[in-house]
Amino acid sequence: SAVISQKPSRDICQRGTSLTIQCQVDSQVTMMFWYRQQPGQSLTLIATANQGSEATYESGFVIDKFPISRPNLTFSTLTVSNMSPEDSSIYLCSVLSGAYNEQFFGPGTRLTVL
Amino acid sequence: DQQVKQNSPSLSVQEGRISILNCDYTNSMFDYFLWYKKYPAEGPTFLISISSIKDKNEDGRFTVFLNKSAKHLSLHIVPSQPGDSAVYFCAANSGGGADGLTFGKGTHLIIQP
Numbered sequence: 677s678a679v680i681s682q683k684p685s686r687d688i689c690q691r692g693t694s695l696t697i698q699c700q701v702d703s704q705v706t707m708m709f710w711y712r713q714q715p716g717q718s719l720t721l722i723a724t725a726n727q728g729s730e731a732t733y734e735s736g737f738v739i740d741k742f743p744i745s746r747p748n749l750t751f752s753t754l755t756v757s758n759m760s761p762e763d764s765s766i767y768l769c770s771v772l773s774g775a776y777n778e779q780f781f782g783p784g785t786r787l788t789v790l
Numbered sequence: 791d792q793q794v795k796q797n798s799p800s801l802s803v804q805e806g807r808i809s810i811l812n813c814d815y816t817n818s819m820f821d822y823f824l825w826y827k828k829y830p831a832e833g834p835t836f837l838i839s840i841s842s843i844k845d846k847n848e849d850g851r852f853t854v855f856l857n858k859s860a861k862h863l864s865l866h867i868v869p870s871q872p873g874d875s876a877v878y879f880c881a882a883n884s885g886g887g888a889d890g891l892t893f894g895k896g897t898h899l900i901i902q903p
Contacts, residue, residue, distance in 0.1 A: 678837070680833075690804045707888065709892075718879065718893045718894060718895045718896060721892070767832050770833075772888060777822065777886065777888055778836045779824070779836065779891060781835075781836075783831075783833045784832070787813050
């Protein structure tokens with residue numbers, strides 16, 4: 677399975693600011709995904725990020741709010757822009773890997789917006 | 791509209807017995823189903839998956855059963871161990887597993903000594 681790291685592991689931010697979250701994988705992968713888990717809720721897919729193409733966003737998520745970069749096959753960033761307290765969540769990246777298209781997740785970034 | 795449902799927020803099972811976690815789905819396009827285990831402050835850990843062309847998949851103490859006509863799947867853990875105490879998420883996707891996942895709300899499994 678792929679080994680995935682995320683930076684930062686946690687952060688506390690002021691409303692109106694932006695935070696960029698990094699996701700690094702130890703092997704080359706074609707498909708990467710970004711999810712968020714709001715307090716007490718399940719995981720929700722934000723977008724799919726494939727190298728060399730624009731990210732594909734799910735309903736309710738827009739590029740201006742959550743811009744994503746995917747410069748190569750081992751790295752991606754998610755920016756949470758113009759933050760409000762409602763953006764307080766755990767943000768997770770995942771990659772498609774394995775013989776049966778399993779998705780493996782990073783440890784997550786816990787974001788608190790004051 | 792929740793497409794993947796886990797109707798039991800929590801489940802308590804005695805150590806050594808069988809744990810059965812249930813999941814229902816509504817989207818007929820789902821063709822790949824996965825179970826994840828999550829500890830606090832960690833990302834979900836992949837446990838086991840099943841394709842819609844199968845009705846059972848087994849890996850050690852974990853077995854997943856799929857009933858397509860009922861749109862229901864279950865995860866069996868036997869025997870249950872204290873380290874199994876965690877939140878378990880059911881997830882599904884289409885495209886043979888290559889799409890983003892739709893998750894249920896999770897079931898908190900507590901293994902009693």
